Amino acid sequence: MNIYIVIPAHNEEDSIALTLESLVNQTLLPKKIVVVNDNSTDNTQHIVESFTAKYSWITLVNSNSSNEHLPGTKIINAFYKGFETLDDNYDMICKYDADIIFPNNYLESIVSIFNKDIKAGIVGGLLNVKTNNKWVYETIASRNHVRGPIKAYRKTCFEKIGGLKKSIGWDTIDVLLAQYNGWEIKTDKNLLVKHLKPTGKNYAENTKYLQGEALYKMRYGFLLSFLSALKLAYKKKSFALFKDYISGYLKASKEKVDFIITEDEGKFIRKLRWKNIRKKFF
8 A cells, every 4th residue: 555644743843753763664664754844933844854855755844824732723734735745646644643653563554454454444553641651541532543643544535534624623523424434443452652742732721612612513412512521521530621612512502603514424423422322331
């Protein structure tokens, strides 16, 4: 499979070299890597240029946006800045973060899953964060969910779901839309990936309501949104987070924010979510 990788990067001088080193040392190399330097004010650009000088298949795109770390929109806008520089000769497109260290057999293992299962549409490993000097699973999502920092898509699946939504919640919507279109989501639980910056660490204060807004935009409905907010807040051990999520949902509902999926897709997603909830209790 021809593997293309796009890595959005904003002020990642402490980690981008580690990410790229882990990719150039893969047992199966990608055909192309594009790093999008998204308005960095640190040494990110120079570090990436040291790799582009050594490897012809790594390129750099400089992009100007805001300094604010907005979940969803900013990173997907940066992804597309890189994606638009690529040709169409890929079999697998990856959106990876710039604070990840991959095991050396990562890409080979991902390709193996795609090749073995023609229904596999989105594939990834498991993210681990360092806690008390130990690498442990980052418990903010199911082990069956391919997380945003390590997304790998089969080309036909990526095209069928219409690419990535420029909104918070994009890394949930892609999985749900893939299933709506008949694709399967696969995680290799033996592929342990190091996540150097825990999710949400750099989010701005004014983004705290956006998760609730995302639940509304994904047509969850209030009850499912309530349960999802409760689950996420429990994992983060923060009741304030629960209130923020619900406030964000209600605000989006009052303002009639545009949905990011169709009504039929919404029906499928609600049915799928309730099915998964019933499985856990019955």
